[in-house]
Amino acid sequence: MSELKEELKAKLIEQLNLEDFEVSDIEDNDPLFADEGLALDSIDALEIIVLLEKEYGIKLDDPKKGKDIMQSVQTLADFIEKNRK
Template identity: 50%
Template structure:
């Protein structure tokens, strides 16, 4: 799971052009969409869905589970692990 979380951080940094942020700057439980976290916005959410499809062949659904998956690196990793291979 640790490797998955590291990979997710790298994918987000590259895919969302977060050049000023390093993998070490992102805590696994840090909120992705709040000012006290990464401060991402709704366009970033769409991009994350595309990145999950591209890198993990997983569709991020627009339901409560999908919204919960976008909370943090931890929740994204759990979502990927749960849906990989379905």
């Protein structure tokens, strides 16, 4: 799990062009969409959905679940662990 979280942080930085961040800057429970965290926006949320499908083969069928899944790297990793093919 810890390996997956580090991998996810690196993929988020690369996919979302977060050039001001290093993997070590992101804590597992930092909020992804709040200013005190990564301050992502709605387009980033769509990119995360693409990332889940492309990298882990997971389709987010119910967009309403997105809010809970994308709270932090920890919640994303939990979701991937449970659903990846």
